[in-house]
Amino acid sequence: MDLNDTPEQAAYRAEVRAWLEQNASHAPATRGRGDEEGAVAAHRAWQRKLAEAGYVGVTWPAEHGGQGKGPLHQVVINQEIARAGVPGILDAIGVGMLGPTLIAHGSDEQKQRYLAPMLHADEVWCQLFSEPAAGSDLAGIQSRARKEDDGSWRLSGQKVWTTNAQFAAYGLLLARTDPEAHKHKGLTMFVVPMDAEGVTIRPLRQISGEPEFNEVFFDDVRLEPGSEVGAVNGGWGVALTTLMFERLTIGAGSEGMGYRADRFAAAIASDPVAAKDPEVRARFGELATELLALRFTGYRLLTAISRGQIPGPEAGMGKITAVNGAIAAGDLIADVLGPEALDPESEWSYLISFLPGLKSAGGTEEILRNTVGERVLGLPPEPRLDKGIPFSELRAKERQEVAS
Amino acid sequence: MNFDLSDEQVLLREAARDAFGRVRTVEAAREALEGGTLPDLWPTATTAGWTGLLLSEEHGGAGLGAIDAMLVAAEAGRVLASVPLLGHLPATAILDAGGLHDETLRKLAAGELRAAYVPARPGDDVDAAWTVEARSGKRRGPAPEVARGDDGLATVNGSVSWVPDAVGADVLVVVGVDADGPVAVVVEAGSAGVRVEAATGVYDSTRPLGHVTLENAGGRVLAASEEDLRRAWFLAHTLIAAESLGAVEECLER
Numbered sequence: 001m002d003l004n005d006t007p008e009q010a011a012y013r014a015e016v017r018a019w020l021e022q023n024a025s026h027a028p029a030t031r032g033r034g035d036e037e038g039a040v041a042a043h044r045a046w047q048r049k050l051a052e053a054g055y056v057g058v059t060w061p062a063e064h065g066g067q068g069k070g071p072l073h074q075v076v077i078n079q080e081i082a083r084a085g086v087p088g089i090l091d092a093i094g095v096g097m098l099g100p101t102l103i104a105h106g107s108d109e110q111k112q113r114y115l116a117p118m119l120h121a122d123e124v125w126c127q128l129f130s131e132p133a134a135g136s137d138l139a140g141i142q143s144r145a146r147k148e149d150d151g152s153w154r155l156s157g158q159k160v161w162t163t164n165a166q167f168a169a170y171g172l173l174l175a176r177t178d179p180e181a182h183k184h185k186g187l188t189m190f191v192v193p194m195d196a197e198g199v200t201i202r203p204l205r206q207i208s209g210e211p212e213f214n215e216v217f218f219d220d221v222r223l224e225p226g227s228e229v230g231a232v233n234g235g236w237g238v239a240l241t242t243l244m245f246e247r248l249t250i251g252a253g254s255e256g257m258g259y260r261a262d263r264f265a266a267a268i269a270s271d272p273v274a275a276k277d278p279e280v281r282a283r284f285g286e287l288a289t290e291l292l293a294l295r296f297t298g299y300r301l302l303t304a305i306s307r308g309q310i311p312g313p314e315a316g317m318g319k320i321t322a323v324n325g326a327i328a329a330g331d332l333i334a335d336v337l338g339p340e341a342l343d344p345e346s347e348w349s350y351l352i353s354f355l356p357g358l359k360s361a362g363g364t365e366e367i368l369r370n371t372v373g374e375r376v377l378g379l380p381p382e383p384r385l386d387k388g389i390p391f392s393e394l395r396a397k398e399r400q401e402v403a404s
Numbered sequence: 405m406n407f408d409l410s411d412e413q414v415l416l417r418e419a420a421r422d423a424f425g426r427v428r429t430v431e432a433a434r435e436a437l438e439g440g441t442l443p444d445l446w447p448t449a450t451t452a453g454w455t456g457l458l459l460s461e462e463h464g465g466a467g468l469g470a471i472d473a474m475l476v477a478a479e480a481g482r483v484l485a486s487v488p489l490l491g492h493l494p495a496t497a498i499l500d501a502g503g504l505h506d507e508t509l510r511k512l513a514a515g516e517l518r519a520a521y522v523p524a525r526p527g528d529d530v531d532a533a534w535t536v537e538a539r540s541g542k543r544r545g546p547a548p549e550v551a552r553g554d555d556g557l558a559t560v561n562g563s564v565s566w567v568p569d570a571v572g573a574d575v576l577v578v579v580g581v582d583a584d585g586p587v588a589v590v591v592e593a594g595s596a597g598v599r600v601e602a603a604t605g606v607y608d609s610t611r612p613l614g615h616v617t618l619e620n621a622g623g624r625v626l627a628a629s630e631e632d633l634r635r636a637w638f639l640a641h642t643l644i645a646a647e648s649l650g651a652v653e654e655c656l657e658r
Contacts, residue, residue, distance in 0.1 A: 003407075276530045296407070303407040377656060 003296075005076075013076050019053055020084040027086035040167050043090035047121035050089060057095050057119045064103060064115045070306040075299065082258060093163060094118045094125035097245040098172045101189075105230035105238045110191065114170065123169035127246075128159040128192065128216060129239065135161070135360060136367040138174070138243075139183045139236060142395075143218065145175040145190060147232075151225030153190065155198075155218045161360070165201050165214035168194045173218075174239050177232060179392040186391055187235035190227045197221065208353035209344070246362040247315040258351070259326040261288035267333050267348070274336040287328040294321045313375040316368035324365075327355045409475070416472055420479035423452050433484035436609035445487040450515030452476075454489060458497045464513035465500070470639055474646035481650030486610040490643050491520035491569025494636040495577035498588050502626025508575065508590075520573035520593075522548075522564050522616050524586065526634045534579070534586050539565040539615065548580035548618055550587050550625070558582075558589050558625045559597075563617045568640075570614030571602045577626075578618065579633050586633050591623035 005013055026049055028042035050056050051065075058073045060066020067073070081088050089095060099118050102110055117123040134140040143157025155175060165171065171192045178186030194201070198221040203211030230238040268284055269275045297318055330352040334341040341348045359365065373379040386394050409417070427443050436442050449455050454476050459465020466472075473493050480487050496512055496519055511517040524534040524547040535544035548562025560580055570576065576591045576598070591598055597620045603613040628636075 278530075281530075300407040307408075 009072065009076060012073060013080060016055065016077055016080045017083070019055070020080055020086065023049060023053075024084050024086050027084075029087075040090070043087065044121040044124070046087065047089040047091060051120045056089055057099060060099065060103065060115070060119070064099075064111055065119045071302040072299070072306060075302060082260065088257075090121050091118065091124045091164070092249065093127055096249040097242050098125045098127060100245050101172065101238060101242045102229065104241050105189070107226065107229075109226065110229065114191070117169075124164055124167055126162050126165045126168035126171045126194070126214075126216075127242065128162055128165075128171040128173035129242070130161045131158060132160050136364045138239065139187065141174055141176060141187070143173070143175045144179070145177050145188060145223070147177070153223040153225075153227060155190070155192065155221040155223055158215065158217050160213075160215045161204070161357075162201075162214045162216050163212055165194065165216050166203060166211070170194060171216070172229065172242065174235050176391065177235075179395075180390045181233065182388060183386060183391040183394060184236045186233055187239070188232050189229040189235040189238040190223055191229060192218075192221065192223060192227070196223075206353065206357060208350055210350075212354075213357065243362060244315060247319045247368075249362075259291060259322055259329070261291045261329075264288070264329040264333060268336050271336050280332065280336060283328070283332050287325045287332065290321050290325040291329075294318055294325065297321075313368075313371045316363060317372055317376075319362050320365050320368055323355065323358050326351070327359075330355055413472060413475060416468075417475045417479060419452060420454075420476045421482075423448050424479055424483045424485045427485070429483040429485040433486070433610045436486075442486045442610065445485055446515065446518065449487050449489060449492075454487075455492065455515035455518075456496070456513030457489075458493050459500050459509065459513045463500060464510045465496070470642055473639070474642055477643045477646040478650035478653075481647035482654045484610050484651065486612070488518060488520070488569035488573070488612070490611075490640060490647070491567070491573060492518055493643060494521040494523070494640045495519035495575070497639060498577050498579075498626060498628045498632060498636050499590065501632040502588055502590075502628035504590060504624065504626055512575065517574040518569075518572070519575040519577055520567065520570045520614075521636060521640060522567050522570065522576050522578040523637055523640060524548075524564075524579035524581075524633070526586070526630075526637055534581050536562070536564040537566045539563075546581075547586065548578055550580040550582040550589055552582060552625060556625050558587075558623055560589050560591060560618045560621045560623055563615065565615045566603060566613045567600075567616050568611060568613055570600050570616050571612050573600075576600075576616065578616075578623065579636070586630050588626040588628045588633055589623040590626055591618070591621050595622060597621035 027046050028039065047056060054067055055077050057066040058069045058077060059071055060068070062068040078088070095118065099115055102114060114123070118125055129138060129141070131141050131143060133142065143155065143159065145153045145155045147153055155173070157175065159173070162171070171194055173190045173192045174187055175190060176186055177188040180186065192199070198219040200217040200219070202215050202217070204213040204215060205211045206213065265284065265288065268280060274280045301315065301318070330348065333348050334352060337348065340346060342352065343349055363371075370382060374381045427445065427448065429443070432440065432443050453466055456465035457468050457473055457476070459467070461467040473489070477489065480489070498521070499509055499512065499519070508517065512519050524536050525544065527533050534547040536547050538545040545564070546562065548560050548564065550558050550560050552558045560578055562580060564578075573593050576593055578589045578591055580587055580589060593600060597618060599617040601615045601617070603615055606613050
């Protein structure tokens with residue numbers, strides 16, 4: 001065990017740091033402020049610059065434009081980006097979650113067509129999973145895709161909480177293709193062009209004042225033959241791959257998102273009275289412990305991945321810890337700095353108002369704790385009333401109960 | 405960065421698991437609740453070489469680090485083994501750093517003598533004073549006062565309560581203060597002015613605690629730096645954490 005960089009990692013870190021020092025002047029400021037379109041263009045250009053330098057998708061195989069490096073190289077990049085105070089990539093969802101899903105389950109044509117433009121932010125992607133009545137219970141989705149005789153598909157339904165949909169070129173969408181199968185069995189994953197006829201995107205303005213999420217409507221949208229990712233009716237397994245990368249991104253990658261104990265400590269220490277206040281110190285100590293434990297749990301996870309192991313449901317614990325720790329930090333900073341912490345110009349205003357949304361991203365705490373309880377600790381499972389029942393009957397049953 | 409254990413560390417952990425596995429530690433811990441006697445695991449620690457774990461090789465030790473010590477502590481916790489390393493290991497780390505490189509150190513490395521760490525908590529930016537555990541109450545006590553004499557000798561006055569593994573130790577490594585700050589003094593447990601009283605009513609029957617009183621106790625000043633003494637404090641805490649981790653992991657696995 002060695003918590004320091006290996007000579008090779010140290011050399012890589014020096015290289016990344018030097019590049020960032022040279023190029024930081026090209027980096028845009030904080031995300032999405034002011035002119036939205038201009039900001040997106042600036043972030044696109046920044047991702048392209050990083051990609052050209054070989055710092056995007058470093059863990060992707062070289063044949064798909066990546067660097068074929070280990071996840072610890074990604075950690076080095078995240079740390080150096082955080083240290084330089086520049087934003088990360090625009091399409092973290094695509095590069096971190098959806099690209100790896102395509103690499104794992106997509107056809108050769110799909111990999112050929114989509115991965116390179118994704119890496120360079122020429123085409124940004126969005127994740128079309130959650131629906132108004134299916135978030136934590138993702139397998140309950142109702143968006144419906146029907147196969148036509150020519151092999152194309154017709155898609156109808158609604159998705160919600162879709163980050164980046166407003167400027168995405170493509171979405172990875174989970175739809176029901178066989179309602180007569182059990183709810184986990186009749187699902188298929190699709191690539192959906194966001195400019196297709198029948199796609200409507202409406203922004204959802206958040207408490208931060210920014211419309212980062214969207215709701216997306218699909219009205220009889222035609223999908224080309226071959227749009228499915230992985231097997232028809234095999235979409236649940238594909239979705240699990242994406243969710244695993246999502247939890248990993250939020251948990252292990254939380255330092256890259258700025259949820260670092262030292263950053264919070266600096267803010268608190270700027271108030272000399274708060275810095276010596278026993279209650280503030282105790283609260284900070286508690287959350288810093290969680291965030292530091294998360295850092296090393298994340299590294300341990302990455303070590304396992306670099307050895308070719310696939311992270312299990314315990315990755316969900318990292319996600320819960322990251323979000324709760326950062327929320328506790330935001331609360332503490334708001335208490336220390338007072339209402340000024342919520343000033344739109346403050347670096348904390350965005351963090352504080354963004355975090356509640358992250359509570360549900362990648363699975364809510366309740367769902368993740370259930371999974372950890374059942375699959376890590378081996379506790380008795382929750383009773384599942386929907387087991388073995390075709391999805392269509394499940395819906396009919398629910399309607400019956402609502403009616404009575 | 406490499407977060408795997410090295411092959412040597414895996415071996416160390418397995419050896420510890422084997423060694424503890426030869427003693428009925430869990431049953432003994434249960435019996436100790438009813439007043440039973442705990443098995444003496446010091447010979448186990450000596451044979452395994454843990455007594456010199458943190459001492460450098462030139463002083464008869466294994467020259468290993470905190471993570472290695474934590475692996476042994478985690479295995480001890482896993483089976484509720486009462487082995488007095490929590491007192492011995494931080495004490496030997498201070499001795500090693502503090503320039504006491506004599507026959508005593510060799511005997512401590514070999515397990516012929518046992519040391520206990522009489523800890524003081526480092527001061528911080530709110531209160532610079534180094535403090536010790538008081539017998540009762542929330543308020544911590546002052547660290548023992550050290551008066552330096554000639555030839556590296558000193559007398560120590562003060563009391564420190566709830567000291568792990570103090571009872572039966574041959575050598576006490578006391579962290580006290582003089583006018584210049586924290587200072588470590590090594591005191592023979594049997595010498596005049598040293599009283600070690602076994603604490604009663606201890607919640608954890610596998611963790612012997614003692615109350616140490618020093619009245620003009622004579623000892624030798626160590627050259628350990630303030631940083632060395634801080635490290636010893638945090639080392640003791642990581643060992644307790646590792647021990648607890650082992651116990652909890654075992655609970656989850658059973």
